[in-house]
Amino acid sequence: MSHPPVYERVALIGLGLIAGSMALAMKRAGLAGEIVGTARTAATREVALKRGLCDRVCETAAEAVEDADLVVLCVPVGAMETIAIEIAPHLAPGATVTDVGSVKRAVIDAVAPHIPDGIHFIPGHPLAGTEQSGPEAGFAELFENRFTLLIDDGADPDAIARLARLWTEMGARVEVMDADHHDLVLAVTSHTPHLIAYTMVGVADDLRRVTDSEVIKYSAAGFRDFTRIAASDPTMWRDVFLTNKDATLEILGRFTEELFALQRAIRTGDGEMLHDYFTRTRAIRRGIIDAGQDTATPDFGRGGGKR
Numbered sequence: 133m134s135h136p137p138v139y140e141r142v143a144l145i146g147l148g149l150i151a152g153s154m155a156l157a158m159k160r161a162g163l164a165g166e167i168v169g170t171a172r173t174a175a176t177r178e179v180a181l182k183r184g185l186c187d188r189v190c191e192t193a194a195e196a197v198e199d200a201d202l203v204v205l206c207v208p209v210g211a212m213e214t215i216a217i218e219i220a221p222h223l224a225p226g227a228t229v230t231d232v233g234s235v236k237r238a239v240i241d242a243v244a245p246h247i248p249d250g251i252h253f254i255p256g257h258p259l260a261g262t263e264q265s266g267p268e269a270g271f272a273e274l275f276e277n278r279f280t281l282l283i284d285d286g287a288d289p290d291a292i293a294r295l296a297r298l299w300t301e302m303g304a305r306v307e308v309m310d311a312d313h314h315d316l317v318l319a320v321t322s323h324t325p326h327l328i329a330y331t332m333v334g335v336a337d338d339l340r341r342v343t344d345s346e347v348i349k350y351s352a353a354g355f356r357d358f359t360r361i362a363a364s365d366p367t368m369w370r371d372v373f374l375t376n377k378d379a380t381l382e383i384l385g386r387f388t389e390e391l392f393a394l395q396r397a398i399r400t401g402d403g404e405m406l407h408d409y410f411t412r413t414r415a416i417r418r419g420i421i422d423a424g425q426d427t428a429t430p431d432f433g434r435g436g437g438k439r
């Protein structure tokens with residue numbers, strides 16, 4: 133290892149897809165002196181040790197954060213407050229607490245009040261994931277060339293820079309953003325699209341007669357992508373919608389208006405409207421590719437067939 137670790141001891145609370153990927157990315161680049169992990173079940177802790185995600189596991193979050201200079205909350209958004217209350221009295225002075233939750237305002241409201249003076253709280257969100265979850269799901273390349281958004285909620289700039297360095301060394305592109313703006317942007321780019329995918333797969337399931345035959349047999353393209361997204365973790369996504377309620381409802385309202393406009397164009401045979409609409413959306417896709425940001429479904433030669 134040619135450089136000192138960014139953090140001497142990192143505590144990962146919750147050992148699923150994101151924690152596992154962080155652990156492997158940190159190990160690969162020598163970014164943590166020691167990685168300590170905790171999860172609720174012995175089975176998860178065992179897998180984490182077996183996969184080499186952690187150097188050590190603890191039964192409780194309180195034990196795991198002892199003497200850690202970085203604590204990463206990697207649990208569903210709705211579980212963040214309980215964990216914050218549990219770890220607060222055990223945090224080392226000067227430590228940084230961050231999280232990877234998909235919603236930011238709700239996490240700040242839930243966690244910040246419990247963080248003691250002298251601890252840096254810097255909410256974060258890697259814009260990278262898959263539909264897989266649990267301790268087997270993580271892989272070191274997950275964050276490569278993907279954005280990680282950090283929220284500046286008044287934390288010490290040096291502590292933010294240090295955390296940004298960790299993410300950069302794990303391969304991510306880091307940007308600092310305001311929490312409310314984050315939640316609105318993610319409602320457009322991630323949360324509402326997931327809800328639409330869940331809905332579409334639900335519609336197909338309602339037509340069970342079709343599901344049993346054609347839907348599965350012929351789901352090579354668009355629908356298959358929807359089923360991948362709709363296979364994402366139910367607890368995580370329940371919490372996302374319950375905690376990013378206003379922004380999601382705002383975007384869903386707009387979505388419904390557009391859908392009605394398209395529905396009307398189909399009913400009235402307004403081909404020009406449909407063509408113009410699809411021309412505009414095609415340009416957006418091409419813009420994303422031209423900007424070199426078409427990294428939405430990293431494959432890395434693993435699990436390509438499942439996507």
Ligand SMILES: NC(=O)c1ccc[n+]([C@@H]2O[C@H](COP(=O)([O-])OP(=O)(O)OC[C@H]3O[C@@H](n4cnc5c(N)ncnc54)[C@H](O)[C@@H]3O)[C@@H](O)[C@H]2O)c1
Pocket residue numbers: 145146147148149150151171172176206207208209211232233234235257258259260261262263264265266267269365368
């Ligand atoms: N999966 C994604 O695509 C993705 C991407 C970016 C951020 N996130 C966010 O990262 C966080 C973790 O997601 P993940 O995909 O790693 O999930 P995961 O399901 O793979 O792992 C979650 C971990 O939290 C534990 N956990 C669940 N409920 C808990 C509770 N009530 N108390 C304590 N531990 C609990 C689980 O046992 C597991 O160890 C979530 O907040 C999610 O919003 C997910």
Ligand SMILES: O=C(O)C(=O)C[C@]1(C(=O)O)C=C[C@@H](O)C=C1
Pocket residue numbers: 233234258259260261262263321322323361428429
């Ligand atoms: O590719 C996927 O499976 C994802 O949905 C990942 C995705 C996203 O919407 O882009 C999902 C939730 C997150 O908070 C961040 C990333």
